[in-house]
Amino acid sequence: MRVLASVAIGLLLFSSQLWAQFGNGSRQYPRPQQPSVPATENLPAINPAKVPVVHALPNETALAEVAQKEAILQALREKKFDLQLVDTPLADFAKLLAAKLGVPVQMNVRALENIGLGPDMPITYAMTDLRAETHLRLILRELELTYLVTPYGVTITTPDEADNHEEARFYPLGDLVYLAEATPAFQPDFDSIINVIDTSIRPESWQEGGSLISPINDGVSIAQTHGIHEEIAGLLKAIRQAKAYPGDAYPTEALSIYPHAEETTELRRQLATRQVSARFNDTPLKEVIAHVAKAGDIRIIIDHRSLSFEGLAEDIPITLTVDEIPLKQVLDMLAEQYELSWYTFDNVVVITTPDEAENELETRIYPVRDLLWCGLDASQPEVRQLLESIHLSGFGGYFWGNSRDVGTIHAPPMNDVDTLIEAITTTVSCDSWENLGGPGSITPLDECLIISQTEHVHEKVAALLADVRRHPRKFDPQAIAQQVQTANAEAEVVMYQSPVDKTGAPMLTQEDLQAIAARVKTLVATETWDGDQHFLDPVHSGLIVRNRKDVQRKVAAYLKQINLQPPPPPEIFLGNGQGGGGFGGGGFGNTPTTQTPTQPPNATPTNQSGGFF
Template identity: 30%
Template structure:
């Protein structure tokens, strides 16, 4: 105890000495720079080309036209110079006369170009004038260095630049980063990330950061909860899925072949549908198999489901040409899509949390509510009855991974992943489209079950439990079992605790603080007890160990929810 007392005296003396000296003045001016005109012009041109390729709305219907003619047409409509890497085309056995068929309506120039080039395994990269058509192999050899400002995501001190660096490398083009042997690198500088990557990965990063900033700025008054695709190339695929779900047709088949059924569906003209015959043959099936569908008006999606399910078949949307592909459940057509799910209303249980201070206060109040602390004896009084840990991500994690296709998640051998991006109150989920649909339906049902007065009741419960007077005996850990715990040392610790908590709370007759041998016994409001506990931990006078398999220690998929509340 003398150690604490002596240390306090030294600190006070040191602070007094520091106050006696006048600190040197800090620099008051700001360095101004003269820009590199050539670099500025190049960057501006690059940004203009990117904007034109993304923003320009293009409608084209070309069939079997030479590639170079298609490029000329698109270049004029997009107002972007587009050239061909003839050497790369020759290496692939292609020529500038390769035939292109594209049907696009109100799509960006980049999406139209993707549709046209995917058939041949081609892509495009930026060059000095505009963009150049080349092979994917050539593209992957070209690394571009770009800087991304994260000021909008860090403006309220939520999260760190390193945290966003981890999110990007852990979710976007995972195998392309140096940590897994890829060529891509990312470094933090101030509030920016400097990234060396391929053009394709840069496009993913740029779009993801745009979506993340958008989600962070969502108003709590009209909070949008629809999931956000974070890869721009998935937008066209999702748009087609939505059209399949909303477009209705009336069609019937009586013991016809699958091929005949697909021909009849294609004659309806709404969508391009094809059969993956190789996948069917691999499962001892073929396009001549008999199918039946009763006459009724239904969506195209429902039509496909009812037509294919009895035969053990399914369908997916092909990213290659935006068509519907009839295939088997065992094909690699079903790839994961990363999406952001805004869940501010769920993880904060409806409380309108608008400032970093409010977030910090709620997090501190409910810090000990998690299940991992439930068996720690000293915390049984400090924990607030009926109050969940906030933000309550653990319960939401358990709800999703424990009920929606559990075997599809990484924890049980699947490939799906889920993490909470607390900085923007979103779940980042990488899963197959049909599982995303199931997650969206479940979250909708959860929200429907929420009572409008839940936030008010939670506020009242927090205020009530904070005001309750409780007694806690803190088993302090001293430096030595034989330390001389003199009265001066005890008094010094008492002053530290009183000065670090709400002073007025100690004036009430029910409040007390005394020592019982080596333990500290405090009778106070529950919220003040949490402050006392925090001070003792900072002084290394008390140690708390969570039980095994806490959320911080457990492998992904072993879920531990909050200390109360929940979503139902």
């Protein structure tokens, strides 16, 4: 019994200590012992010029391999030559290509044998004055093959085997993930640029368990195949080019992410301007294409592999009469009448099937700065402040204002990126976009739209935007700025509710709310809090704030970080008893809205769950 009594007394004492520590509402939780640090007054002053840094030596071996690989890539991109092959074995083609490039070209024989191909696979092909990489892609695509580039040469292999040879590359993005006026504490916006990359560049390759993107050193490290890395590099280059456009001479033509895009653009111009005449009566497709190519002085190739999948061949009979019409129209007529399609690749026209053409997506960057925000230059701080006051979201990938209607100022409707995207996806080949199961995607970034679509859909998008630009809106920014300034000066009362626990009880005490109120007053618009017309007071289980609308938006943004928000729907009261009005027609000063008078901050709420809230 004496032992049991001793145990009971011990438990009682221990429980008392626990209550004193945890149960008295003071939340004085035990803290781990901190390591001792020297007193700051004993530390020497920091001299920025003498802060030690690590100076790394370059890895000469790795740099040499990068240089060797880049030399091979440059040869593929720049060396042009004619190529005539008639039942030439694949192995002989590899030797011929190696001689023209001056680099080794090998075959992954094991990978080829796994899909039933061998070095003796015959190739028939004829094209003049094309780059080596264009020859290589056109030939290998017919065989459902691809190639790898290493520091030691070119390897012909299968797509599955190439997917197993991902390489990690680093892309510096400091100029794309930081605002120009960002402070050192500003967190870079990697999410927006990563979203653009994995939705615009081969989305299927970023599936779960596939390639990864990881932010590091104001950039991203990406594990992908060589071909996709080339597209990513082109995408980032085009984005930077669009961002650098001046506001006073703003080009609106879409930018391609692919190298040598200027030659493709020239080919498309020739297709639209060069005219041909011809009459075909049950003429084999092969002969029709040869005639059109010669008459228009352009390169055209037939995608035999894709046609064979649809039961078609190069000898299908064509009956067609054309008289002085553009080459593009001839190709469109062939496509429409014989269930074919076509697209441009480098400076070659490829005749294929509709399904295959749908897989040949091209990514372009559409500069739309002049179509956003009624053409206001949002790169200027005063314009950003104006747009923030109007409480628009979505510009530049950043969300201005908070998620509730706090400090809202009504303005005439302005185009934001969502407006443009909706206009495009609902009126231009609507079933070709991913939201309706199509292959195309459209992603905003800053003042651009990044669109991955087929060549023909791109033409329709460009035509729509050109038509919109022909009818610019009439807009007086000075008048709007004056109205916004007047509206910002209006006082508004907003009530914020404390987060609650599972039982519905407020998680913040009065002491917490008082501390938050004091902190807001010292950090947000300090000079405006006079305690009379403009105040911030803790009440029951939240805060009540009265201040100018522009200040209210800043307060809301700060409180949102600690999950202190107006309850849905937000209860917003105008301090002057009048509605905000709108810009349309009479602008500000519409008929006042009758509001239920609010209780004073120190009143005791009655019959309300959570007091005011």
